Amino acid sequence: MDEILDGLTQIDCDILVIGGGTAGPMAALKAKKKNPEANVVLLDKANVKRSGAISMGMDGLNNSVIPGYATPEQYTKEITIANDGICDQAAVYRYAEECYGIIQELDSFGIRFQKDQNGEYDVKKVHHIGTYVLPMPNGDTVKKALYRQLRKARINIVNRYMATRLLTGEGRVAGAICVNTRTAEFLVVRAKAVIMGLGAAGRLGLPTSGYLYGTYENASNSGEGYAMAYHAGAGLANLECYQINPLIKDYNGPACAYVAGPLGGYTANAAGERFIECDYWSGQMMQEFYDELQGGKGPVFLKLNHLAEETVAEIERVLHIVERPTRGHFHAGRGTDYRKTMIEMHISEIGFCSGHSASGVFVDENARTTIAGLYAAGDMANVPHNYMLGAFTHGAFAGEDAADYIKDMDFAEFDHAEVEAERLRVLAPTKRDDGIPPNQIEYKTRRLVNDYLQPPKVTAKMQLAQKRFAEVREDMEQGMYVRDAHELMRSLEASTILDCADMAAAASLYRTESRWGLYHNRVEYERDDENWFCHTILTKGADGQPAHAKKAVQPYVVDIADEEKDAYYNQRVDPSVAAE
Amino acid sequence: MPLAQTATSVPVTVNKDLCIADKGCTVCVDVCPLDVLRIAVTDDGTKTAYMKYDECWYCMPCEADCPTGAVTVNLPYLLK
Numbered sequence: 001m002d003e004i005l006d007g008l009t010q011i012d013c014d015i016l017v018i019g020g021g022t023a024g025p026m027a028a029l030k031a032k033k034k035n036p037e038a039n040v041v042l043l044d045k046a047n048v049k050r051s052g053a054i055s056m057g058m059d060g061l062n063n064s065v066i067p068g069y070a071t072p073e074q075y076t077k078e079i080t081i082a083n084d085g086i087c088d089q090a091a092v093y094r095y096a097e098e099c100y101g102i103i104q105e106l107d108s109f110g111i112r113f114q115k116d117q118n119g120e121y122d123v124k125k126v127h128h129i130g131t132y133v134l135p136m137p138n139g140d141t142v143k144k145a146l147y148r149q150l151r152k153a154r155i156n157i158v159n160r161y162m163a164t165r166l167l168t169g170e171g172r173v174a175g176a177i178c179v180n181t182r183t184a185e186f187l188v189v190r191a192k193a194v195i196m197g198l199g200a201a202g203r204l205g206l207p208t209s210g211y212l213y214g215t216y217e218n219a220s221n222s223g224e225g226y227a228m229a230y231h232a233g234a235g236l237a238n239l240e241c242y243q244i245n246p247l248i249k250d251y252n253g254p255a256c257a258y259v260a261g262p263l264g265g266y267t268a269n270a271a272g273e274r275f276i277e278c279d280y281w282s283g284q285m286m287q288e289f290y291d292e293l294q295g296g297k298g299p300v301f302l303k304l305n306h307l308a309e310e311t312v313a314e315i316e317r318v319l320h321i322v323e324r325p326t327r328g329h330f331h332a333g334r335g336t337d338y339r340k341t342m343i344e345m346h347i348s349e350i351g352f353c354s355g356h357s358a359s360g361v362f363v364d365e366n367a368r369t370t371i372a373g374l375y376a377a378g379d380m381a382n383v384p385h386n387y388m389l390g391a392f393t394h395g396a397f398a399g400e401d402a403a404d405y406i407k408d409m410d411f412a413e414f415d416h417a418e419v420e421a422e423r424l425r426v427l428a429p430t431k432r433d434d435g436i437p438p439n440q441i442e443y444k445t446r447r448l449v450n451d452y453l454q455p456p457k458v459t460a461k462m463q464l465a466q467k468r469f470a471e472v473r474e475d476m477e478q479g480m481y482v483r484d485a486h487e488l489m490r491s492l493e494a495s496t497i498l499d500c501a502d503m504a505a506a507a508s509l510y511r512t513e514s515r516w517g518l519y520h521n522r523v524e525y526e527r528d529d530e531n532w533f534c535h536t537i538l539t540k541g542a543d544g545q546p547a548h549a550k551k552a553v554q555p556y557v558v559d560i561a562d563e564e565k566d567a568y569y570n571q572r573v574d575p576s577v578a579a580e
Numbered sequence: 581m582p583l584a585q586t587a588t589s590v591p592v593t594v595n596k597d598l599c600i601a602d603k604g605c606t607v608c609v610d611v612c613p614l615d616v617l618r619i620a621v622t623d624d625g626t627k628t629a630y631m632k633y634d635e636c637w638y639c640m641p642c643e644a645d646c647p648t649g650a651v652t653v654n655l656p657y658l659l660k
Contacts, residue, residue, distance in 0.1 A: 050611040050641040209659035
């Protein structure tokens with residue numbers, strides 16, 4: 001295994017789904033259900049059985065809109081406000097209307113959701129305004145349940161192939177170029193429609209531990225979706241709205257205030273005092289968190305040691321089985337007992353992820369990107385605060401729309417020279433006798449991201465970042481060296497990460513205002529609704545560099561009253577109340 | 581620039597007395613999202629899984645899915 005082989009195969013399918021994590025499997029299932037004749041291929045650079053952000057499961061739905069607890073209007077309003085108004089509501093509203101059907105479908109797959117004594121969904125309040133959090137007591141079984149459905153539906157699964165570039169022609173998508181991660185053999189997939197569900201760009205900033213893979217996101221989510229969309233000419237929206245998350249320091253996994261909050265846990269400063277009213281993640285919440293970390297009252301902790309034994313035991317049971325189960329090992333190793341000590345928290349390195357913020361490939365309410373036949377869903381598509389249920393639901397929208405799109409559609413012609421050029425680019429590091437290994441290219445890129453792009457954002461620092469990134473790019477293109485197919489995969493990821501770093505700097509420099517709290521805190525600029533109440537769209541310019549445009553926010557479906565607009569800005573606990 | 585051999589301690593360990601790679605099992609290698617595990621031939625000629633690349637998200641499918649409980653995921657030293 002891992003020996004570099006020479007090979008190129010071509011296959012055809014109706015719909016190619018890239019990414020077998022959360023959105024991808026649901027897209028494949030829905031496409032096949034709507035059009036059973038369609039040949040649907042689901043491709044993943046890992047193994048669909050355990051790939052993606054929910055590899056080990058998920059502890060709950062963070063944004064379920066369940067009749068009797070919340071309305072689509074209320075949810076749409078909440079997300080619009082949480083995202084500082086920059087939101088095309090149609091996609092959020094459609095999600096809010098249809099996600100309940102997806103919950104029932106997941107239930108039928110065997111994924112259980114918590115119910116109360118009356119058999120009603122046991123929904124909890126975590127957000128500032130509404131009630132949307134639904135625990136999943138057997139959330140560790142999600143991937144297994146999905147995999148069973150994929151086999152049953154006879155979806156063609158292709159594991160251990162990494163898509164590196166999309167193919168386009170005749171003004172629409174034509175397929176993708178892929179590389180086997182264990183043999184370096186090429187696979188060209190011609191497809192009438194392509195659905196991307198490649199997750200977050202989670203390996204952009206460097207974790208404070210310095211360990212390249214100690215990231216908040218699944219470290220295999222290195223941002224290929226963003227880079228491929230960019231190189232294919234699709235528009236990417238609001239990339240300057242970085243993802244930054246509160247987490248357990250060093251472990252870098254979620255602190256899970258959404259799990260602990262409804263049971264009485266909360267985020268506290270070193271004195272054990274609450275400083276934010278609401279633990280739901282937004283840019284402003286992250287700014288308050290950052291201020292507390294930097295101020296004299298830090299660091300910040302998750303506080304559970306005031307809770308009853310049975311409550312702590314229940315929190316432990318959930319957190320040590322689901323999503324990131326090694327957190328139990330981590331706490332044991334440091335002798336941290338939730339009953340006795342508070343758990344030190346920190347903020348994550350930066351990334352792109354609309355699942356928690358709003359940075360993603362631009363899509364509409366049908367999950368269509370700006371390229372015909374190309375779809376995106378999940379963490380990499382720009383529907384804000386979408387979380388896991390959003391990935392499932394928008395994955396479903398993409399699958400259903402693609403099933404219609406391919407009817408009477410033939411393969412688009414593409415330029416075969418593109419395949420040859422891509423083979424040369426990909427294999428270049430295998431043709432050298434020595435040079436710089438991918439891990440050093442990656443480390444340097446990500447260390448520079450931390451040094452110069454991490455908010456608060458400063459113009460001169462971001463310009464320096466661009467200069468340094470160009471130097472690293474020159475080293476990468478002229479000197480990167482790999483010894484086997486596995487390292488070749490890492491070299492492709494290093495290239496993707498550098499693309500994302502360039503996009504992060506360019507997008508942040510373009511929006512000359514501050515917005516989304518810490519996510520886009522540009523110290524030299526105030527919020528400026530007159531000039532910047534809009535999306536920013538980044539595309540690949542004619543010169544091969546990022547180009548920018550403003551795009552108007554679509555007229556709201558759900559009106560927001562003036563006095564509601566700033567609800568998320570009033571999060572800091574009033575000191576006179578906190579002292580009581 | 582020639583490459584150096586820099587040692588790192590790896591977080592995933594495999595009990596080779598319990599590992600059944602010799603019988604053809606590759607479950608841990610198959611499920612790893614980062615594809616960092618491989619099968620090696622040990623000194624006595626039997627096969628065992630091991631961590632070849634120190635690129636671990638400490639996510640645990642290898643440990644959870646191992647049919648014999650041979651795999652243990654520890655935290656990488658840099659962050660434990």
